[in-house]
Amino acid sequence: MIFNSVTFLLYFVLVSILYWVLAPKPRYWMLFIASLAFYGFWRWEYLGVMILSAATDYITAQKIYDTPVENTKKRKLLLAITLIINLGLLVYFKYLMFFSANFNQVMNSLGSSIRLPYWNIILPFGISFYTFETISYTLDVYRGHTKPERSFLIYSLFVSFFPKLVAGPIQRAADLIGQLRARPVFQLDFLVSGIERILYGLFLKVVLADNIAPLVDEAYAIPAQQLSGIDVFTIAFLFGFQIYFDFSAYSHIAVGAAKVLGIHIPENFNFPYIATSLKDFWKRWHISLSSWIRDYLYLPLCGIKVVASKGIGGIGQSLNEQDISSGRKNFALFSTWAIMGFWHGANWTFVIWGIYHAIFIYLERLLKPIRSKWSILNNSLICWFFTLCVAMLSWIPFRTTTVHETLIKYQALFKFGSLVNRGMRENTYLITGMLLLIFLISWFSDEYIKVKLETKLVPNSIWLVAKYSIIIILTFVFLRPINQFIYFQF
Amino acid sequence: MKPTLHIFILILAITLSAIYVNTISKLKVNFADQALGSETKRYTAKKAEYSIHAVELDSVVYSSIIQHFDTTTNTIFFLGNSQTHSINQIKPGEVNYIELLSNRVSNNVFCHSMPNGSLQEFLVSFTGWKNRLNISHVVIPIFMDDLREDGIRPFFIENFLSSGIKISDNSEVAKKINLELDRLKRTVIDTSSKDLHYITLQDRVEKWLIDILTENTIIWNQRENIRGTVFLKLYEWRNSIFNINATTKRRMIPGRYKDNFKALEEILRTATKNNISSFVYIPPIRNDVELPYDTLEYDTFKKEVEGLAIKYNAKFRNWENIVPGILWGYKKSTNASDKPELDFMHFQAAGHKILADSLYNFLNQ
Secondary structure (H helix, E strand, O other): OOOOOHHHHHHHHHHHHHHHHOOHHHHHHHHHHHHHHHHHHHHHHHHHHHHHHHHHHHHHHHHHHHOOOOOHHHHHHHHHHHHHHHHHHHHHHHHHHHHHHHHHHHHHHOOOOOOOOOOOOOOOOOHHHHHHHHHHHHHHHHHOOOOOOOOHHHHHHHHHOHHHOOOOOOOOHHHHHHHHHOOOOOOHHHHHHHHHHHHHHHHHHHHHHHHHHHHHHHHHHOOHHHOOHHHHHHHHHHHHHHHHHHHHHHHHHHHHHHHHOOOOOOOOOOOHHHOOOHHHHOOOOOHHHHHHHHHHHHHHHHOOOEEEOOOOOOOOEEOOHHHOOHHHHHHHHHHHHHHHHHHHOOOHHHHHHHHHHHHHHHHHHHOHHHHHHOHHHHOHHHHHHHHHHHHHHOHHHHHOOOHHHHHHHHHHOOOHHHOOOOOOOHHHHHHHHHHHHHHHHHHHHHHHHHHHHOOOHHHHHHHHHHHHHHHHHHHHHHOOOOOOOHHHHO | OOHHHHHHHHHHHHHHHHHHHHHHHOOOOOHHHHHHOOOEEEOOOEEOOEEOEEOOOOHHHHHHHHHOOOOOOOEEEEEEOOOOOEEEOOOOOOOOHHHHHHOOOOOEEEEEEOOOOOHHHHHHHHHHHHOOOOEEEEEEEOOOHHHHOOOOOHHHOHHHHHOOOOOOOOOHHHHHHHHHHHHHHHHHHHHHOHHHOOOOHHHHHHHHHHHHHHHHOHHHHOHHHHHHHHHHHHHHHHHHHOOOOOOOOEOOOHHHHHHHHHHHHHHHHHHHHOOOEEEEEEOOOOOOOOOOEOHHHHHHHHHHHHHHHHHOOOEEEEOOOOOOHHHEEEEOOOOOOOOOEEEEEEEEHHHHHHHHHHHHHHHHO
């Protein structure tokens, strides 16, 4: 089901009412059925894939837990089974067509007539998200960070909980299962703060992201050869804002919908374009994914033992970090980012996107000693501006469909003779500038004005009435399920 | 803040929003008039009461035109933008240059004009009509303004889209246009005919709910108008803030300029291949004030159009100065003020007469 639709709004009202009027036990069943219906509104036949992934981890996690720690072989075998099934599903649905197309291309260039068939496979919504959740659950049980959930209903609810099912935030089992088991009692605050977040999310999606989308489509349809440096910068920023509004909108609605049901879902965004380094950026952007990747991929690749995983940003609790050689750290960095890119989509452009981030994070590490000597390099404004440009330019391969076009666009940044030739309508540059301004104003007001205003009842109330009214009017007028959320495709 | 106060604020905001939306939904806004300005009105040509002039082209408009049109007789096909289908300070009985010409020439006359139509849209239109009418001549006005446009707008070629129109050429611009046509067919045509084969349960339920809302509420139906009003206000604010008006100089956009020229070349090449005589002209522009273009760019543009016409044996004329300044008018302010602005595109009926005479002589040479 798409959040930005009349169908969802009606569905959500019904589910929320039922949720709070039902007793705990039937409430679980109702929520589970509602979550399956939420997914089934897209394609019910793909529910089986999700249930297979959930059931695999439900069974193996219990078997791992019941196996004595000394029996490493059996525990590893069980872990391997769960990884093979989950990653196998991901490979089949997400990457098989890509591998087949690449294999055929290689064969063709070698002059061989061997060809793999072309499989037309539909990617099930949310598969990248729920497989990560089920994998992390089993890994947490394997590591001894959590106990397995004995109730299949509660466990399945953790996997299928509809607010975060299709595009996250990626949840940790212990966190969500604990809350589901705690049986929250209704509070008016749940309703108010939940509705507030849903309104924000809908506004970001239907008013901002969906209205930027045609501009982005038009800009990325221009042949790369016709773009100058300023054009590439502009389209990078424009898509950067579109994907931010779009994805953070989804997260706002997910957090808000869960909140109405008395469930706390961790934040996925925290003004990412205000970051002063790429490391900082990844503590603010898609926080649940970056922390997942850190705990289950990067740290193990570094050879660091994770002693506790937490689904929030920043470096998790780990041991022996100091003993790791820089070579191994760099290998882990580049491997992690290549995989992270590939997770986003079956295209080499996403791998370029990942490697791009790895290079700049590596450079940040490399330049750390120099930065400590030159105070100007630590100036917040300079760091912010540089990080903003680097982060925004990383969106070029993310949105461009071929490696060739991506490289041509990056080349344009170094053609100094034609750097400022404008290849698009003036409005495109103007709107991009306005979006940056809107972003900075909203950050500034959230950071400084909101705190001061909250202490003054009357001005704050007037401000809230005005803000909500504008948001409600514009959301009502622009609400159309014309575009899915960008992250649905991942 | 206490949750009770917070919920009161939310309810108050919902109430205020409902009152505002209800009020604004009662305002009647004619967006066609807004775009042309209050002095200028749309006029499409007719012959014996039947339309010989298309603008938006859906299947209903197409059927009503083709039903009464003799597709076997030689046809002079005119392309155009809003200059073709608009008359400034129109008086009863006045008609545009297409209708004036259709009353004078022995051939059939047909016109397809699109406001701010890019030459890529002209190419799609020409390709579509070429297969449906017996075109002997094609007349193409080349506006500097329209070379700043890009892309294909579905509502001007909807009927062709549904029949799967393609540009039969391997050039880069043809590939680009074909990709866009494919995309539009998938997203506009296939989506609007989803009633026949809805894909997901969500689609079915959403359509059902929207049908209920559309049939039973006035406000829901007015949302499109309100969206238009919002965009119009944003446009006016932009113009006010950045002091943009009709006389502000518009620069050429290299990529679009190139693509539109390639599209023009494709029209001329196709015409030559199909033994269709081509006529290309620089249309009249208001000449009693400074032009809203960079002089050097405008001169280059005119030379390049002429060069391309010569290359494909098309007849060329520069008529930028044939309509005197007195025959032009004003348009509604494009910013938040009420001050009218000079209209560089649309002239009065007397201007249409001058253009019709010039075209008549041109076609008869």
